[in-house]
Structures are given as structure tokens and as C-alpha cells.
Amino acid sequence: MDGAQVPERHELEAFLTLAEELHFGRTAERLRLSQARVSQTIRKLERRVGAPLFERTSRRVALTPLGARLRDDLRPLWEGVREAMARAQATARGVDGVLRVGFLGSGAGELTSAIMDTFTARHPGCEIVMRETHFADPLGPLRAGEVDMLITRLPVREPDLVVGPVVLSEPxxxxxxxxxxxxxxxxxxxxxxxxxxxxxxxxxxxxxxxxxxxxxxxxxxxxxxxxxxxxxxxxxxxxxxxxxxxxxxxxxxxxxxxxxxxxxxxxxxxxRTEVALVWRAAGVTARIRAFAQAARDAVTANGGPARF
Incomplete structure (x- = not known):
């Protein structure tokens, strides 16, 4: 592509999301757009490329060979851009430092490492310190300021605490x-x-x-x-x-x-019993917001909370 044909950011985001979901409705939901807007954006990108990127029928959406190649070429570049922006924002917002995370039992199960890896890749200047909590007082360390956030079992119905993304659901x-x-x-x-x-x-x-x-x-x-x-x-x-x-x-x-x-x-x-992130409603920091976003993204990449 020459310089005049470089796709816009929202076009790349719509393309890569649809390439992952292969469903216009779910893509629209993730991007918080209408299905018509997603369809319009994809058609605009296909005109830039000069060929179809998806095969569409009334029953399914599939990548064309060209679309699959473009997805494979763009995905690492797109992730690199997102991580570079996240690192720049972390520096600006003060994410660097130490984040203390309490966990009960096995934490988020097999999704724990994905959450940690996602956060660390975006914020290498922030050290995560893990601390085990116990069911006799599952919320005490958070209220006492001994940890900044928890990965703990629900239900949590406390006016001073925020329940974030659910990361694990099991029988x-x-x-x-x-x-x-x-x-x-x-x-x-x-x-x-x-x-x-x-x-x-x-x-x-x-x-x-x-x-x-x-x-x-x-x-x-x-x-x-x-x-x-x-x-x-x-x-x-x-x-x-x-x-x-x-x-x-x-x-x-x-x-x-x-x-x-x-x-x-x-x-x-x-x-079923569920595990979620929990943090104090007062004094939310950039580190807490960044970790919660990393958890949301890890859950999305996993197709939903980890299941046992």
C-alpha cells in the first residue's frame, strides 16, 4: 500500500476483531458499535485493499485466504502498537511501581498467568507482588491497605468495594x-x-x-x-x-x-462459584485500572472467564 492507502485505526481494530469473532454481532458488541457501522468499516477496508477479506453468507462469516494472511501480518503489529501506547500511558499516569495483589486459593486458576503476562507486557516498570489471603478474612487485607486489589471468591456485596471482571467460573x-x-x-x-x-x-x-x-x-x-x-x-x-x-x-x-x-x-x-477482581472504591490508582483492564483483555482473549 502507498501512503494514501494506509488504513485508519478503527478499520484495523474492526478487521482484527471480526477476524477473531467471525460474527458481526459479537464484533459490534465488543467495539460498542452498530452492526451496520462494523459492516461499513469492513467494506471500506476491502475497497482499500482491492479484494474481499471475508466470505459472508446468511449463516457464517469466514476469512478469505487474503484476509487470513492480512490478519497474520497485522496482529503482531497491532499488539505492538497497543503495548507501546500502554507503556507510554503508564509512564504518563504513574503505573510504574509496585502493585500488591491478594489471591484466595488458586486465584484465577489457569487464567492467572495470562493476566499477569498481559499486564507485565504492557507495564514492565510495574512489579506485581502476590500475597495469599484466607477465607477467615477474605476482604480484611484489602481494607487494611495490605494489598491494592484482590482475586477472590464472590459474592462480594460491600459498599466500599468494587467488583471487577469475573475471571473464573466453576462447578x-x-x-x-x-x-x-x-x-x-x-x-x-x-x-x-x-x-x-x-x-x-x-x-x-x-x-x-x-x-x-x-x-x-x-x-x-x-x-x-x-x-x-x-x-x-x-x-x-x-x-x-x-x-x-x-x-x-x-x-x-x-x-x-x-x-x-x-x-x-x-x-x-x-x-457455580466465581472468582473476580475486587478493589477499594476510594483511592483507585492507575495501576489498579491497568491491571483490571489487563484482566478484562485476558478474559476476552480466552473467550470468557476460565472454566473448570
């Missing part, structure tokens, strides 16, 4: 002693929990938060007995293994914390 299981009758079953229900004892929590975790993860009642209204209070996850696992009770938990626990004396049985009718 739940119930952890039981290896010799427990439930261990021989393919799945259990929330109603089954009333037949055993679960655990309370020691610490200032919000009641609504613990009650979501370890309910007090079954859907049918039967009380679920609560036994000993626990303060840490390892304490919880040790008590389950010792036969002191059972506990609902995220399905990923079986992957990251498997042990021979505990069985993990699918909890078939429990709502």
Missing part, C-alpha cells in the same frame, strides 16, 4: 473422608448435606459470603448442621480427612489440593 464438589458413604456416589445434592455436619468459620468473613459457600439450609429448608469453626483451608482439609465433617468447595480444589484421604464428589445442584 462445586463436596469434600468428604475417603471412607464416607458419599465417596461411593457419582454425585450428591444440596439436600444430602443435611445428613452430615459442615463447618463454620473463625474470623470476620461476611456471613453472606460463608453462607453461599457453606449453606446453612438445603433448598428444601432443612438445616445443615455446623460443627467446628475453621480459620484456614489446610485446617479444613485436615478436619475432613479426620472424619469431623464434610464441606462444599470449588471443583478445582481436587486438582490443586488432592490427597488420598479425601474424596471429592460433584455437588450436582449447587450454583
Amino acid at each position: 462445586r464438589v463436596v469434600a468428604v473422608p475417603a471412607r464416607h458413604p458419599f465417596a461411593r456416589r457419582a454425585a450428591v445434592s444440596l439436600e444430602d448435606l443435611a445428613r452430615d455436619t459442615v463447618f463454620g468459620v473463625t474470623g470476620p468473613a461476611p456471613d453472606y459470603w460463608w453462607d453461599f459457600h457453606v449453606p446453612r439450609f438445603t433448598p428444601g429448608g432443612r438445616p445443615i448442621p455446623r460443627g467446628q469453626d475453621v480459620a484456614t483451608f489446610q485446617e479444613l482439609l485436615a478436619l475432613i480427612a479426620a472424619g469431623r465433617g464434610i464441606s462444599p468447595m470449588a471443583a478445582s480444589v481436587e486438582r490443586y489440593y488432592a490427597r488420598p484421604d479425601i474424596a471429592f464428589v460433584p455437588l450436582k445442584d449447587a450454583p
Whole structure:
């Protein structure tokens, strides 16, 4: 292309987004444009190129061979431009420095590294310091200023805190002693929990938060007995293994914390558990905004939150 034919920024963005989504509706939604505007932009780019970049039918959108080649040529250049702009903006806005991120359990699961890599590529002058938090006080370190933001389990319904992008969504299981009758079953229900004892929590975790993860009642209204209070996850696992009770938990626990004396049985009718970014509503910094944007972009590139 000569200088007069260099495409405009919005044309490149529309082309690369459509090349990824292969759907005009989703492309329009991501770009916050109308489908007609996206279609018009793509046609304008095709006129610049001099040939179709997409094959369109009533049922599908596909890249032409020329479109696929252009996508492959443009994508690294486009990412380079975005990262260069992000670095320049970081310098101007003060993103460089240290960002302290608290995480509960396995954090964002397999998406954690993608979020970190995206942020670090854009802001190499900002160091991320990770700190583990515990379910006895999942929000305390954030309120105390010990971390700048959290990767933590929902629900979080606090007026002084902001819930950002959801980064992980997964089903739940119930952890039981290896010799427990439930261990021989393919799945259990929330109603089954009333037949055993679960655990309370020691610490200032919000009641609504613990009650979501370890309910007090079954859907049918039967009380679920609560036994000993626990303060840490390892304490919880040790008590389950010792036969002191059972506990609902995220399905990923079986992957990251498997042990021979505990069985993990699918909890078939429990709502999914989600992980999101959370930060203080007051004092939002450029670092926090940049990390939240990196998380949103990583989720988008993944096709949605990580799923287990």
C-alpha cells in the first residue's frame, strides 16, 4: 500500500476483531458499535485493499485466504502498537511501581498467568507482588491497605468495594473422608448435606459470603448442621480427612489440593462459584485500572472467564 492507502485505526481494530469473532454481532458488541457501522468499516477496508477479506453468507462469516494472511501480518503489529501506547500511558499516569495483589486459593486458576503476562507486557516498570489471603478474612487485607486489589471468591456485596471482571467460573464438589458413604456416589445434592455436619468459620468473613459457600439450609429448608469453626483451608482439609465433617468447595480444589484421604464428589445442584477482581472504591490508582483492564483483555482473549 502507498501512503494514501494506509488504513485508519478503527478499520484495523474492526478487521482484527471480526477476524477473531467471525460474527458481526459479537464484533459490534465488543467495539460498542452498530452492526451496520462494523459492516461499513469492513467494506471500506476491502475497497482499500482491492479484494474481499471475508466470505459472508446468511449463516457464517469466514476469512478469505487474503484476509487470513492480512490478519497474520497485522496482529503482531497491532499488539505492538497497543503495548507501546500502554507503556507510554503508564509512564504518563504513574503505573510504574509496585502493585500488591491478594489471591484466595488458586486465584484465577489457569487464567492467572495470562493476566499477569498481559499486564507485565504492557507495564514492565510495574512489579506485581502476590500475597495469599484466607477465607477467615477474605476482604480484611484489602481494607487494611495490605494489598491494592484482590482475586477472590464472590459474592462480594460491600459498599466500599468494587467488583471487577469475573475471571473464573466453576462447578462445586463436596469434600468428604475417603471412607464416607458419599465417596461411593457419582454425585450428591444440596439436600444430602443435611445428613452430615459442615463447618463454620473463625474470623470476620461476611456471613453472606460463608453462607453461599457453606449453606446453612438445603433448598428444601432443612438445616445443615455446623460443627467446628475453621480459620484456614489446610485446617479444613485436615478436619475432613479426620472424619469431623464434610464441606462444599470449588471443583478445582481436587486438582490443586488432592490427597488420598479425601474424596471429592460433584455437588450436582449447587450454583457455580466465581472468582473476580475486587478493589477499594476510594483511592483507585492507575495501576489498579491497568491491571483490571489487563484482566478484562485476558478474559476476552480466552473467550470468557476460565472454566473448570
